[in-house]
Amino acid sequence: MMQAADAPLLEATGISKRFGGLTALSEVSVTVKRGEIFGLIGPNGAGKTTLFNVLTGLYRPDGGEFVFGGVRMTGMKPHRVAECGIARTFQNIRLFANMTALENVMVGRHVRTRAGVIGAILRDGATRNEEAAIASRARELLEYVGIAGRAAELAHALPYGDQRRLEIARALATGPGLLALDEPAAGMNATETAELRRLLERVRGDGVTLLLIEHDVKLVMGLCDRVAVLDYGKKIAEGAPVEVKRDPAVIEAYLGGTVA
């Protein structure tokens, strides 16, 4: 396990992305090791979410490459990226609002299951087994993130914190090697954040590598093994949280020079 932990799982090299005249990302390179929790921080508009969108196939990069688990993934469609083992959550929660919590997670199993139209209509043994497996895995995951009691409720009717958890459960349902979380603690109070932290540590303990964008400095510093700091689309620092925190460029750009 120790050797494996050092191998890079995700390597992004020189990723650039422009929107018209605006350069959202310029030559950003990050390496995420297997089994670590990697934080991506930076002021608003620094390009963190853009990098996420490039990594998960929502945007095509204008330059650069990224390799995940030895596979070159640049320019892959989002569903292929998910198939290869990268799952994500969204900054402004994007659940399937009018589906139940359980169904939301069941959709996450889509990519690991096969049944088609014929199977759906005939409902043969294999399809029935697959459906049962999907449902039981989805229940397990709801239990795992701590919202099993809400399985039958519609996603949009869930309290905010539970929606965040549900999004994580849905992402985990795709059986990812890397879970990318876009501001998972946004809008949470201190208790919820502490619970989230325990959940994320448990996810990591179960062998999933985490990449997270987060504004909550305390959470990032406490949880992440390494962080990269983006500012105006450029990476200005990378390293252990303690080092990065002391980096003058980071203090200048992100912390505004006021935080000790």
Add this chain to the structure above:
Amino acid sequence: MSLFFDRWQQLKRDPRVVWAAYIALAALLVALPFVTDWAFGRAWVRILAFALLYIMLALGLNIVVGYAGLLDLGYVAFFAVGAYFYALLASPQFGIHLPFWLLLPLGAAIACTFGVLLGAPTLRLRGDYLAIVTLGFGEIIRIFLVNLNAPINITNGPQGINLIDPIKLGGFSLAQTHPALGLSFPAVYNYYYLFLALTLAVIFFSIRLEDSRIGRAWVAIREDEVAAAAMGINTRNVKLLAFAMGASFGGVSGGLFAGFQGFVSPESFTIIESIMILCMVVLGGMGHIPGVVLGTVLLVVLPEALRYLGPLQQALFGRVLADPADLRLLVFGLALILVMLLRPSGLWPSTVRRRELSADEDVARQEQATVYDASR
């Protein structure tokens, strides 16, 4: 009231009650043509058969619009494809007379192919733009049917195709009166029973598809296409599948229509037909099978029933004050507006949709949104 409600809930769970209800419904559906004929006349049995055709169409469109959330305003094109396919291969037009059992699945397959062909270019479009393009495709098919009479006469142009073979199952012609069990079964009755069987099959397919991996993927795309893609759903293929399934239901319905009428012309496949079918889906409750069936029956039966407004006026006032044809559209429009105002999620929405539109939850959701915004 609540006692009654509890009692009702209890009854609904009792399997004996459920079976009794199914048997009663089956008996009703079997007896319906006889009762209708006796009470309202044979014309109404024909209207019932048409209602069944439209249920198949509406359930097909329901897959595209209700499940996958793709607003298709040219759906009647697939009805047309199915109808003309049957008409061309079972009429004196080319002198080809293929049997029904072959034409039905082939018609479904051809319509399915058209569904994919017309769906493919629209994959990147959403909402209004998708609606406009599908509307255009619907018209293109109709205009083709009008103009494909020269230089080679294929569709016989605006005159349409006549003398289409009636549907025959083996040696059993549906177009003749058959005596059985001491009763006589005229042509309309036979068609009614065939359509009923196929409608039940379409309902069965819809139910099975709705509650499946594919059905969930359709709904996921309707709810949030980006999130669906990020969860590993191949949105292109899954949307095409929705178009294909919807179109094949339309194709089956079209083939039956051609055999039943014995005549098809491009006039039957105008844009207003597409809109009617969409109304049937929306009126009853998008994405909810019983709702769609209810909406369709109402929209087929209501305009026919409103024809009686003429004789009614004659009886009441001694003369016809307003032309029933105009009045029909007026009442029809009014009914639609009322439904949209009073029951925006349809007459019989799924429980999910009902909850979605209940006031309490709206308030709760707004409060949540405020909390969320304030924290950011």
